[in-house]
Amino acid sequence: NQNGQLLNTLWGKIHRMNPDGSIPADNPVFAANGRSTIFTYGHRNPQGMAFVPGTNRLYATEHGPSGGCELNMVEAGRNFGWPLFSNGVNYNGGSISNGHNGSGITAPRVSWTPALAPSGLTFINHPSYRDWNGNLLTGSLGRRHLLMINFTNNQPGTETVLLPNIGRVRQVKQGPLGIIYASIEDGRLI
Numbered sequence: 095n096q097n098g099q100l101l102n103t104l105w106g107k108i109h110r111m112n113p114d115g116s117i118p119a120d121n122p123v124f125a126a127n128g129r130s131t132i133f134t135y136g137h138r139n140p141q142g143m144a145f146v147p148g149t150n151r152l153y154a155t156e157h158g159p160s161g162g163c164e165l166n167m168v169e170a171g172r173n174f175g176w177p178l179f180s181n182g183v184n185y186n187g188g189s190i191s192n193g194h195n196g197s198g199i200t201a202p203r204v205s206w207t208p209a210l211a212p213s214g215l216t217f218i219n220h221p222s223y224r225d226w227n228g229n230l231l232t233g234s235l236g237r238r239h240l241l242m243i244n245f246t247n248n249q250p251g252t253e254t255v256l257l258p259n260i261g262r263v264r265q266v267k268q269g270p271l272g273i274i275y276a277s278i279e280d281g282r283l284i
Contacts, residue, residue, distance in 0.1 A: 095177070096177060098135060098136045098137055098138065098174075098175075098176040098177055099135065099136060099173075099176075099177070099178065101124045101125075101130075101132065101135065104131075104132075106135060106136065106137050106138070106176060107132045107133070107134065107135045107137060108132075108133050108134045108135075108137060108140060108143075108154065108168055109131040109132060109133060110131060110133035111131050117129045117130065117131055120170070121133060121170070122170050122171035133168070133170055133171075134168055134169070134170070134171070134172045134173070134174060135172075135173055135174070136172075136173040136174040136175045136176045136178075136179075136199070136200075137154075137156055137174055137176055138156055138157060138158065138159070138176040138177070138180070139156055139157040140154045140155070140156045141154075141155045141156060141157060141212055141213050141214070141215075142154065142155040142212060142213055142214040142215030142216075142232060142233070142265075142266075143155075143168075143215060144215040144216050144217050144230070145217075146217055146245075146248070147217055147219040147228075151167060151248065152167070152168040153165060153166065153167055153168065153203075153215065153230065154166050154168050154215070155212035155213070155215050155232050156174075156202075156212070157209070157211060157212070158180055158181065158182035158205070158206075158207070158209060159180060159182040159183065159184055159185060159190065160182050160183050160184065160185050160187075160209065161181065161182040161183060161206070161207030161208050161209050162180040162181035162182020162183070162190075162205055162206075162207055162209075163182070163205065163206040163207075163209050163210040163211060163212055163236075164181075164202035164203075164204065164205055164206075165202055165203045165204035165205075165212070165230075165232070165243070165250060166200070166202050166203060167203055169200070172200040173198055173199055173200060174199070174200050174202070175191075175194060175196060175199040175200070175201075177190070178190075178191060178196065178199075179191045179193070179194045179195070179196050179199050180194065181193060181194055181202070181205040181207060182207060182209070203249075203250050204243065204250050208236075209236045210232075210234050210236055210237055210241070211234060211235035211236030211237070212232045212233065212234060212235075212241075213232065213233035213234065213235050213262075213263060213264050213265060213266075214232065214233045214263070214264060214265030214266045214267065214277075215230065215231070215232045215233075215266070216230070216231050216266050216267050216268050216274075217229070217230055217231075217245075217268075218230075218231060218242075218268065218274070219268060220268065220272030222272050223272070226242065228245050229242050229243060229244050229245050230242070230243040230245055230250065231243075231256075231266045231274065232266065233262075233263030233264060233265060233266050233276060234262075234263055235262045235263065235264070235279070237255075238258075238259055238260060238261055238262055238263070239255050239256065239257055239258045239259065239260060239263065240255075240256040240257040240260065240263050240266060240276050241253055241254070241255060241256070242254045242255075242256055257276065257284065260276070260278060260284065261278040261279060261280050261282070262278065262279035262280075263276050263277070263278060263279075264277050264278065264279050265277045
């Protein structure tokens with residue numbers, strides 16, 4: 095279906111609202127009658143979201159079809175292309191597009207093929223982690239590990255597998271004392 099590209103539906107979007115449910119004055123205008131809750135569109139299946147600590151820069155992980163899982167920097171009004179553009183392929187092996195290169199389409203910061211099946215997302219934000227501080231952590235349902243993405247100058251770089259073969263990592267968060275928690279789909283909290 096085309097829901098990700100249809101601006102009159104709520105599906106395939108990242109929405110932004112104020113705590114009281116009102117629409118922020120600086121949201122993009124996508125509705126015929128004015129502002130809407132739609133902040134970005136063209137999403138297939140967002141799974142995790144995290145702000146870069148101390149900023150308003152938001153990152154989101156997203157499931158691709160067969161491959162083409164994504165890490166996106168979410169910016170107002172951007173079209174992330176689904177279902178017209180993807181680095182993945184359909185489950186039947188058919189092509190979706192020739193990459194993520196279309197006019198007005200925002201390409202992912204990172205794309206994973208074969209599928210990572212990313213889940214929860216958090217930035218490491220505690221001085222006790224020294225060289226890891228500022229890096230991004232995401233769970234992987236498909237590859238069954240925790241993945242750390244090195245961030246330098248707001249750019250994702252090298253990836254390091256943590257907790258290999260631990261199971262389907264559903265969520266990862268950092269507590270107020272700096273301890274990192276990963277929840278595994280079988281019920282374990284590590």
